[in-house]
Amino acid sequence: MILEKYSIGIGDRFGRQGGAQLDAIMRAQAEGIAVVPVWNKSHREHTIIGTRPGDVRAEADAAVAARRYAGRYYVDADHINLSNVDAFIEASDFFTLDVAETIGRGPAEEDLRAFVHAYGDYAGRLAIDGVDQVLEISKEAIERIGRTFLAAVKEAGRIYRHIEEVKGRGNFVTEVSMDESYAPQTPVEMLFILAAIAAEGILAQTIAPKFTGRFNKGVDYVGDAGQFEREFREDVAVIAFAVEEFGLPQNLKLSVHSGSDKFSIYGSIRETLAEFGAGVHLKTAGTTWLEELIGLSLAGDEGLGIAKDVYRQALGRYDELCGPYATVIDIDRGRLPDADAAGGWDGPAFAAALRHDQSCAQYNPSFRQMLHVSYKVAAEMGGRFYEALERYETQIAPHVMENLLERHIRPVFGG
Numbered sequence: 001m002i003l004e005k006y007s008i009g010i011g012d013r014f015g016r017q018g019g020a021q022l023d024a025i026m027r028a029q030a031e032g033i034a035v036v037p038v039w040n041k042s043h044r045e046h047t048i049i050g051t052r053p054g055d056v057r058a059e060a061d062a063a064v065a066a067r068r069y070a071g072r073y074y075v076d077a078d079h080i081n082l083s084n085v086d087a088f089i090e091a092s093d094f095f096t097l098d099v100a101e102t103i104g105r106g107p108a109e110e111d112l113r114a115f116v117h118a119y120g121d122y123a124g125r126l127a128i129d130g131v132d133q134v135l136e137i138s139k140e141a142i143e144r145i146g147r148t149f150l151a152a153v154k155e156a157g158r159i160y161r162h163i164e165e166v167k168g169r170g171n172f173v174t175e176v177s178m179d180e181s182y183a184p185q186t187p188v189e190m191l192f193i194l195a196a197i198a199a200e201g202i203l204a205q206t207i208a209p210k211f212t213g214r215f216n217k218g219v220d221y222v223g224d225a226g227q228f229e230r231e232f233r234e235d236v237a238v239i240a241f242a243v244e245e246f247g248l249p250q251n252l253k254l255s256v257h258s259g260s261d262k263f264s265i266y267g268s269i270r271e272t273l274a275e276f277g278a279g280v281h282l283k284t285a286g287t288t289w290l291e292e293l294i295g296l297s298l299a300g301d302e303g304l305g306i307a308k309d310v311y312r313q314a315l316g317r318y319d320e321l322c323g324p325y326a327t328v329i330d331i332d333r334g335r336l337p338d339a340d341a342a343g344g345w346d347g348p349a350f351a352a353a354l355r356h357d358q359s360c361a362q363y364n365p366s367f368r369q370m371l372h373v374s375y376k377v378a379a380e381m382g383g384r385f386y387e388a389l390e391r392y393e394t395q396i397a398p399h400v401m402e403n404l405l406e407r408h409i410r411p412v413f414g415g
């Protein structure tokens, strides 16, 4: 199973927008953009919403059947580890092995010695096509990288082999993710992480490093876009080198997590991919839920009532809802309208504050992030919320479709 060059992760918290999401993919394909969909959902999301991995498979299969889609598609067990992977194995064919927690945990001394022995000869200067500066690599650096990352890669190997035993070699796509770690990985670190992944026998097709800057949920990139561009280029170049050097899968590519809405870096991603002929996996999450809220608010009546209720309840549960996402949101509480103020808005006013249109004076990124993490409130509404999604489906679907196609697929993968 070989993942295509361009793929997009389309999270769908409540599992009702698979068709609208697939419409965006099929329109893009008709425009000549060869991107394939990957429906992803993490253990955390399943737990909060009360769904199971099989529900994502059912949603994807149903959307594909309804649209008579003949292309490839995948179901991603997102951010899984050994403790929760079993529930995902049958329904998934794409596995994001999350080993960020193991980074920094010292490896067994004999593993470390073997690692330093295997790669010690790289000490010195190394020129890689596409990396502007010649890499200066010391033996100490190789040992330090082993101490920091080797245990994490070994853990990825354990999860990988566990899945392989059930599904069989080559029958699934593997991603190794280190994005939820503290510090961005340098090109030299990336090089030896990939060496260790190859040595561990993991057929990784995507790797998700941590990039510089903040990838906050549902809002634009915050950080030094120039530095991001350099890092992204270096990572792409190091991957191309490592594929040949260590015998990794030829289609190995970067995966950008929390990749939705990062409008200010899409241009540099697109240009770098074109320059290197490289692919990318862009993982979006949560923006489809916000489009549902936009559709509901514009529908008025009960739809707008639900959107306002979600916000009112969320404000009262600020710490509980924001706590788990503290590292990936930046909410200015002084900019959050109080519940009565938002309660007085009409649908277009609510939608304008929420919609990610930076040219719109009403757009409020704090309001948007607050609602991004408030999907638990909607999940708890249960039937009332799901019935509204059904009743207002025709008002919601165009927002879901346009958001993916116009704000994400075309800017990243378009010509």
Ligand SMILES: [Zn+2]
Residues within 6 Å of the ligand: 079, 177, 179, 180, 257, 258
């Ligand atoms: Zn992630």
